[in-house]
Amino acid sequence: MSLVFPHTFVPWFRAVAPYIHAYRGETFVVGMTGELVAAGKLNAFVQDLAILHAMGIKIVLVHGFRPQVNEQLVAKGHPARYSQGMRITDAVTLDCAQEAAGQLRFEIEAAFSQGLPNTPMANAAVRVVSGNFLTARPVGIVDGVDFQHSGVVRKVDATAIQKAIDIGAIVLLSPFGFSPTGEAFNLSMEDVATSTAIALQADKLLFVCEVAGVPENPKDPNSPIDTELAVIDAQRLLAASPKPTSPLDVGFYLQHCVRACLGGVERSHILPLAVDGALLQEVYTHDGIGTMVVDEKLESLREASSDDVAGIINLIEPFERDGTLVKRDRTEIERDVELYTVIEHDGVIFGCAALYPYVEAKTAEMAALTISPAVQGQGDGDRILKRVEQRAKAQGLASIFVLTTRTMHWFIKRGFVQVDPEWLPEERKRKYNWDRRSQVLVKKLA
Template structure:
C-alpha cells in the first residue's frame, strides 16, 4: 500500500483547488491525435479525462486516425496520396478511414468503460455519446486536383452537443461529416476540433500532439517552451512562413488552428505533448502548465483589487498570518481597505497581493501584506507586485515607500530598501508601531 504524505499532499491539493473551482462547468474541446493511441497512451489519457470530468469540466473529445488509416491502406497495398497538405480520399481510402475510425471509437469507448479498482476510473460513471453532429462539404477541385471524399466542416450541431453535455455525458467525435444527401467526407481532426470549439463557444481548445509546444527560440530545439503566447505573436510567427504548415510534426501546423480558434472567440487554445504523462492535468491544474497556450492577450495581469477579491485575499494571506510572517488583519479591515490592495492574477486566480497605505504629509507610504502564494514563489511575482506599488506611490506624489518586516529583510534589501530606525516612521504610523513585535523598518526612495 502506497503512503500518502500530508506535508506534500495537502499543499499540492490546496494549490490545485482554485483551478477546480475556476473550471467547474466550463467546456473544453480536446483534439487527440491518432499518434497518441498508436503510442499506447490511450488508457492513461482516458483516466485523466475521467478525473477532469469528475471535477465538473464538460468535455468534447475529437480523435484523429492518421497512423491507423495509413496502416489500413498499407495492408491493402493502396498508396496514400496528398496535395496542398490534405489527404486525397478516394473510395478505397474512404472505406479504410471508416474502418479505422470505427475501430478507434470502439477502443476509446471501451477505455472509458473500465471501472478497475485502484485506478482513477474506479467508481467513475462516465457516459460517452457519439452522433452525426457535423455537416460537411467537399474540398472539391483545387489547382486541378480533385480531393474526392476529402471535406471540410460546413456546420456543427451545437444544440445537440450541448444537450449531451447537459446530461453529464462526454461527447466523442470522429473526423467524419456528412452532406445533406448522406455522402460521407473524411475531415481533419484539427479542423473538426476547431470548428466545434468555436460553435460551442468553448472555454478551451486543447490539442494533444507529439510536439512539445512552441519554443521561445523556434530555431533552437533546446530552447524552453513558451508557455503563454499572445495571439499577436502567434500571428506574427505564422506570417513569417513562406507557406502554411501542412506537416503535423511541425508545431506551426497546430498553431494555425489555435490562432483560428482564438480569432473566432475561443479564449484559450493549447498545444500539449502527449508523450509527457499527465500533460493534460499539468496544463489545466498548474500555474505554468506544460505546453503552449495561445491567448488573445496575456492572462497574467496586475490590477487593483475589488470587493469581489476579498475572499481570495483572505485565503491568500491567512497562512502567513498564522505562522507570524504577517500581522493578522480581520476581514472588516481588509474590506475597508480593499482599494489600497494591488493583486496579481493568472487565468482568474489571485496568486499575490500587497497594499499601499499613503502618508501624504510625509510624502511616503507603507507597503503592507506583500504576499505571494507558495505555489508560485520564486517566479518573480513578488517583484512585479513591488513595481506596481512603486508606480502607484509615484502617481500619488510620494518620494518613498517603507515596509515593516520581521523575516524577509534580505529580500527587500536586495531590491533597494535600506534599514532605518523606527523613529523614522511618520508620526501617525509611529503611534501604531508594535514595539513588542520589533519589526524592522526598511525604506526605498522612488523619486
C-alpha cells in the first residue's frame, strides 16, 4: 500500500485544479499506436483515459494496429509492403487487418470494463461505443503504385459521434472505413484521428506514439524536445525536411498535427508512449512532456483585465499566507487590476506584477511580483520585470522601486540598489509599515 504525503500531494492537486476546470466539457481525440499495445501498456493507458473521462473530458479514441497486422502477415508468410509511408493493402493484408482490428477492439473494451478495487478503474462506469462512423475512398494508384484496399477518410459522421460522447460514452474508432457500396478500406490511424478531430472541431488531438516529440534541433534527435511549436514554425520544419515515410521520422506525426490545427483544432500533441502517464502529464502540467502544436504561442504577456482578478488572487494567495507578500483584498485588486501585468498560459495566470505610479516623484512601485512555483526558474520573472519597466518608461517615470523582505538579492542582480525608506515618495512613506521593516530597492530607468 502506497503512502500519500500531504506536503507534496496537496500542492500538486491544487496546481492541477486550473486544468481540471479548463478542460471539463472539452473534446479530446486520442490517437493510440498499436506499438503501445504491443509494449504491454494498454491497461495503464486505459486507466489514464478513464481518469480524463472522470474529469469531464469527452474522449474519442482511435487505435492503430501496425505491428499487429504485421504479426498476422508473418504468421501467414505474407510480406508487409509499403510505399511513401503507406501500407499497400492486398486481399491477404485486408484479412489480417480486419482480424487484428477485431482482436484489438476486444482487448480495449475489456480494459475499459475493469473495475478492480485499489486501481484507477474502481467505480469507473465507462461505456465504449464503436460503429461505422467513417466513410472512405481508395488511395488508388499513386506514382504507378496500386494501393488496392488502402484508403483515406472521405467523411466522418460527426453528428453520431457527438451524440455518443455527449451521453458520456467513449467512442472507439478502428482505422477502417467503408465506401457507399460497402467495400472495406484499410486506413491509417493518423488520418482517422486527424479527420475526426477536424470534423468534431475537437479542443485537442493527441498522438501517443513511438517518438518523444519534435526535437529542438531536428538534426540532433538527442536534443531536448520542443514543448511548444507554432504552426508556422512546424510548416517551415516540414518544408525543410525529407518527406516522412516512417513513424520515427520527425515529420510523420507533425504533418498531421499541422493539418489538424489548420483545420480548426486548437492544439495538437505528440507524446511518447514510452513514458508512463504521458497523457496525464501533458494535459495537467504547465509544460507537458511532448510537443504541442498551436496556431500561435499560448503563453501571453499582457496587461490584466477584470477577467483576470480571480486568477491573480489564486496566484498570490499562497504568498500572502506565508508572509512573502502583503495581504491585498479582492476589492483592492479589482480596483487596481489595470495596473497589473500578467503572464497567461493556456488560460491560466502563472505570473503577475502591479505598477503603482507616483507621478510627482517620477517613480513607481512595482508590487505583488509573483511567479507560480510550477514555472519558477524559467525566466518569467524577468519578462514581467521588463514589461513593467516599459510601462513605467511610457509614463515618463525615471525609476521604479520595490519593497521586499525576502527577495532582495533577486532584485539586486537585476540592477536595483538598496536605499533608506526615507527615500520613498511622501505618499508612500505614510503607508510604510515600519514593523515589517521591508527593504527598499530602486532601479533607475535608462
